[in-house]
Amino acid sequence: MNDVSFAVLDVAPEPYSVTPILMARIGIACIAEEPVHAIALKCQVRIDPSRRPYDDEEAAGVVELFGPREQWPASQHTFLWQHATAMVPGFTGTTQIQLPIYCTYDFEVVAAKYLHALHEGAVPLQFLFSGTVFTAGNRGFVVHQVPWDRDERYDMPVTVWHDLMRQHFPNTGWLRLNHDTIEALAAYRAARGLLGLDDAITSLLAQDSARSAR
CATH class of the missing domain: 2.60.40.10 (Immunoglobulins)
Known part of the structure; x- marks a missing residue:
């Protein structure tokens, strides 16, 4: 038409x-x-x-x-x-x-x-x-x-x-991780009493930054 x-x-x-x-x-x-x-x-x-x-x-x-x-x-x-x-x-x-x-x-x-x-x-x-x-x-x-x-x-x-x-999604984004990585992050978070997986990743990045600064 x-x-x-x-x-x-x-x-x-x-x-x-x-x-x-x-x-x-x-x-x-x-x-x-x-x-x-x-x-x-x-x-x-x-x-x-x-x-x-x-x-x-x-x-x-x-x-x-x-x-x-x-x-x-x-x-x-x-x-x-x-x-x-x-x-x-x-x-x-x-x-x-x-x-x-x-x-x-x-x-x-x-x-x-x-x-x-x-x-x-x-x-x-x-x-x-x-x-x-x-x-x-x-x-x-x-x-x-x-x-x-x-x-x-x-x-x-x-x-x-x-x-x-x-x-x-205010101030957030998305990452795709395999199941093993998610489980490892969850265990790391639980062992240190962190609130979420974002805190676990931030903690790991801070540790890596501190090692690199030595």
Whole structure:
């Protein structure tokens, strides 16, 4: 259905969610005269790292993903962040919806690792829309497909991501450790009466720093 188009108007943290979610405000327009009954909307949200510059600190943060700067022309390709979906209620002419983007702070996930490395500027996003449009017909509903070329670029301020993470994980981050390491840290914490695993790691780092200073 060539009469339908999409625009990304805004991306902001959802303030009342239990888990970290960004809400993308999507504007939808249909120039056809007949009303749209509903749209089963799908969206592939991608990150295009080559669309922005990087300072030296940010470049060091993404070296694990793209290698050193001299490799970036070959290694910095658009990559998938996630698939998002939403049901669009019926409308005539134009409407707006909220498209949820579910986020994680797990640094083993490529997108989270990339986003954590950025300190200022914008995150270069690309929204690829697809889905099914339902309109009224003589014998019920007529089904149309969203054209394959409906995509939009959006530069999301880096502060939006950091505000979302501070909202859900204030002054904290995530590390993945194997079970043996976790058990060893737990035993170390218990033997010394420490409050948590963070205190155990801090204690071990302090001991290592003291040995290095000798």
